[in-house]
Amino acid sequence: MIKIQGVYKSFDELEVLKGVDLDVKKGEVISVIGGSGSGKSTLLYCINGIEKIQQGNIIVDEIDVHAKGTNRDNLRQRLGMVFQQFNSFPHLTVLENASLAPRIVKKLKKKEAIEIAKEELNNVGLSDKFDEYPTRMSGGQQQRLAIARALAMKPEYMLFDEVTSALDPELVGEVLDTLRMLSDAGMTMICVTHEIAFAREVSDKIAFFHQGIIEELGTPEQVISNPQKETTQKFLSKVLH
């Protein structure tokens, strides 16, 4: 379970998160929607401890992410993350991309790491690309590689930050299919996304983010079909035209 309690975060003068509370239970899929610059990415970075917070707590499976003694490198093994930019490692093959972290972080034997990587790559439909270099693949393929790379660490939770935003429209579907597959398999996920239809379909809860706080939180029915707050209504009318 991930517990986010009263989190404040600023970059120098700029206050980005202004008291965020959110609980994510095992097996839940939560989609975070909201305008650009509202702090959605920052929240994900704070959850896996890449960014520090100024106030509040983030607890992942009883571990306080931002406490002094926490080994965040260890913690991040439980939290897979996929980014808007594909962030493939361009100097490694697809298989090396996916097997590196299991090998050097989890210290698995090379053979074992490769087995796991192959399995995850098969699941995202990249079984014919093991020896390819990522820069020669489409954005959709690179993004699926990024998902498989994160899954090869066998994380408990997955954080997705607008993983389809940098894709050509015809490639969005294949990546969303992969996310759907994951949610069907029971993965606990936080998805920052602009794909409202997708969010409504797969999410247990939707959080509408506005100016550093969660304005509205509820089932897709509540937040998307019957938004209570004016800001939510405005946002939705813009993205749903």
Add this chain to the structure above:
Amino acid sequence: MGMSLFTPLSWNDSGFILTGVLNTVYISLVAITIGTVLGLAVGFLRAESNRVTNTLLGGVLDILRSVPLIIQLILFSTYIGAMGHPLNPFAAGSIVLSLYTMAFMGEVFRGGFESVPQSMVVAGRSLGMSYWQTVLYIRLPIGMRAVFPSWLGVALSVIKDSALVSVIGYMELLRTSEQLISRTQQPLEILLGVGLFYFIISYPLSLYGKYVERKMAI
């Protein structure tokens, strides 16, 4: 105190030093100008010509870039001397330095010509321009602008390399100061002055090059 064999640096030497400065500037400008013109021609030829010409031309340029300048200078001046047509150090130095500059400029300009997208040339032709008009009005201006920082980089290295022409007896700044050093026995002061001169010319230009490069990157 008896008469010293060495006489310290004095204001009387300023004319001598100035000659050295001017000669350095002079031969650098000559080499950069001729090297740029020849480099443009060579770069254009290399961008345009077939494999055979390209390989031959590339081979010659390669030699100019793979043999130390100082050896080229010595070889050339010895050769023309041995053939019975000795040239004065300025002429011999200018020829070698210009060809050397051409070899580097040629590569720079070739890159420039090749960086112009074919679609722009096609667009020009579709407006009724002739082949040479597309060269003159499209490829030359666009390609040259793209490589300006590299051109400046080569030009700056030519100014610094011009110091080597001193080995064949040209009275540029470094040779002037060598003579002053042997008379005054004040190597440190004189050399620092020489270094400062080069720095004052080169540093602002290199800053300008970086500035242009940054502006073009955006």
Add this chain to the structure above:
Amino acid sequence: MEYVFHWNIVFQKMPQLLHGAFVTLHLSVSAMLIGIVIAVLLAIAKMSKSRIYSLPATIWVEIARNTPALFQIYMAYFGLGALGIHLSPYVAVLSALIFVNAGYLTETFRGGFQSIPETQYNASKSLGMSSIQVYRYIILPQMFRRIYHPMTNQFVWSILMSSLGILVGMNELSGETQRLQSLSFRTLEFFIVAAIMYFIITKFVLLSASLVSKKLFKGDI
């Protein structure tokens, strides 16, 4: 006037010329290796936020890049001599080449480092890698590819510039050629052979570098 070439004397002196070539290689390899180590430190210093570190690094880099190599060799040989520091021709040329190599390579390393997007760091971190692992497996290998080519060029430059040893009476290829020709007065012959040797050395270096890079770097960046 017809010049008659006499090659015999040059061939007789081949062992000495080859020894000169060896000294040239020795000198430029040393200048490169030491230059690389210093450049790494200078690049780190130059990227530091504190001016106490970045300013001296910047000064080093700019002097190295904006003054002639010949000036630097004279400084090391005659200039330091005036301060009572007497360097042998070998050490003087070596120090000058190290100075310049370090200056240029600092900028190469810094550019290479800054060309790796920060997102690569975050992505690696999110997989649980420690900072050291991120550098070891992700950042440095990518950086190495980008600086490989400029580094090769810098090495070739070192080989060519080591020929300035001739001016301080060093025994590398050019200096040795100068000495040998002055004994026999076959100036042209000796310098033609020296030119060919430089050409072969630089071509050999460039060719091996490109072969190695094909072996080393499989993916494109």
